[in-house]
Amino acid sequence: MAEKRDYYEVLGVSKGASADEIKSAYKQITLKWHPYKHVNDSEEEKKKAEEIFKEASEAYSVLSDPDKKAKYDRFGHAGVDGQGAPDFSNINFEDIFGGSFGGFSGFGGGLNDFLNNMFGGGFGRRGGQPQERVFRGRDIRTRVKLTLEEIAKGVEKEVSIERSEPCPDCDGRGTKNASDVQTCSHCHGTGQEQRVTQSIFGQTVAYTTCSHCGGTGKEIKNPCRSCGGTGVVRKRVSVKVNIPAGVENGMQLTVTGAGHAGQWNGPKGDLLILIEELPHPYFMRQGKDLFYTHTLSVTDAMLGTEVTVPGLDGSFKVKVEPGTQSGTIVRLKGHGMPGLKNYTGSGNGDLYVKFLVWIPRKLSKNEKELLEGIRNNESFRPNLNRDDRDLFEKMKENF
Ligand SMILES: [Zn+2]
Ligand SMILES: [Zn+2]
Incomplete structure (x- = not known):
């Protein structure tokens, strides 16, 4: 030894x-x-x-x-x-x-x-304020607006943000020479000042931010002129964000390390992106499922027809059975939204088409006569069969 x-x-x-x-x-x-x-x-x-x-x-x-x-x-x-x-x-x-x-x-x-x-006291708050001060950059919150079509396929979006970046002139140190970064002599690097006052209740110790270094615990001699010694400069940047298919309104995506740079080369914060889903002109979304309402004429509902229904992946034809009741819902399996991995499952949701029957408000004399002739026909008398009752029960629940 x-x-x-x-x-x-x-x-x-x-x-x-x-x-x-x-x-x-x-x-x-x-x-x-x-x-x-x-x-x-x-x-x-x-x-x-x-x-x-x-x-x-x-x-x-x-x-x-x-x-x-x-x-x-x-x-x-x-x-x-x-x-x-x-x-x-x-x-x-x-x-x-x-x-x-x-x-x-x-x-x-x-x-x-x-x-x-x-x-005997005075070093940081009880419970542990970090002593070695590392200046992590703050997170940045922003939002992106997405159409249902974009969400269905997933999309790459460019997000423009203003953030702190390490100062290129001093490599983020705040000064050209590393030796010019010194521990604050006033607070010895704690960033806090201790004030002891005597009162009738005894000794009171209060901690305040160090007035000398503003709580940073550092003293920068010969501060860099570009960043004023902070080691960071503001810059508007555009960040590419890959938005996976199937996200939902209100979800938040985190891009790790894309937030503000920390002072003096501290770790970077994150970029937090809130998903905002724009309302769709004719689809309503609930989780992975989509809802679409198609209005039929009385005659089409009575006689049956074929209609074209729009989908996110192109339109397709749907058969309307003769005697379709207003409120009938047809499920088109797999034509809804994609699932989000590890969140809503990987399979696609469904597209539900609800048929409403539109009743004419005005009739011509001829039409009236024609309808009067069949008004009391047996087949026009409401006769709810079991399927219809089920349907009306469902409608009460869902709509
Ligand atoms: Zn200080
Ligand atoms: Zn600088």
Whole structure:
């Protein structure tokens, strides 16, 4: 093992440093090098952070203890041999680096808790505001209007949006030189200011956004002129979106990473597209099924005929049986909307054609005479058979 460095040197303080100075020095090192803050870094960076933090923790555990400090001052490392190991942390670095920290807020809370334990509060909100601030770009919400025909086939749409993009002049850093990006000296990168006030109820601690850095936790020296140091610029772009067949009004599609770019090369937000289905001139849609109403003349309904019905995939002929009642519904299997995979199933819906019978409002003298002649014929007397009763029951339910 390499020669141990002097504990004062490790913390970067002089031999005569006060307890407060020692504590403050260790706090700075923790804020910068705590492994929680480097979980997203390269293996090399992680290793480095772990070593620096371990060394500082050991130094602090000795120098913050008056007894141990006295021994160390007198006898050096030999005086505290075996007592230098931090007794407070017992941090399992494997756990921190090994992925047992699920979410982002997980390690944020972890570090805040650690700092709060060590330094008595003030590090982030309880429950874990992320300590290492990553600036994820916001999501963008937009909507596309689609005709039923477009939905039936699926369509590629171009959506025009204005979004933040990484500044090309500074590669999203906010400044030409990486070294000009510094941790805010005012809030030490937390983005928050702590205000302690005394009142008759005791001490009150309030957190506000850091006035120095506006809550970003960063200080950008020599900010890039194109983006003002934010690392992002506004741009109108057109995004191609593949809309699958079978979507429905009110559904939302997510285009991952097509939203705003994050500040300082933070992750991109998503583009959320709300589907708006335009009303169709003659089809009504319910899920995968389509409904169409066809009006027959009295004579066609009585004598039977063949009519042409429009479909989304071309029109087709439908036979009208003699004696078709008003309200009769014919189901044309498979001529409805396509299903949406994993959502409404893969098969097509049906097209329902409802026949209504139109009664003439005005009749000529001849027509009247003709009809008077057959008015009392047996076959004109309403006679609901079983099928008709079923039909009328159905009509009550559906229409
Ligand atoms: Zn600040
Ligand atoms: Zn820039």
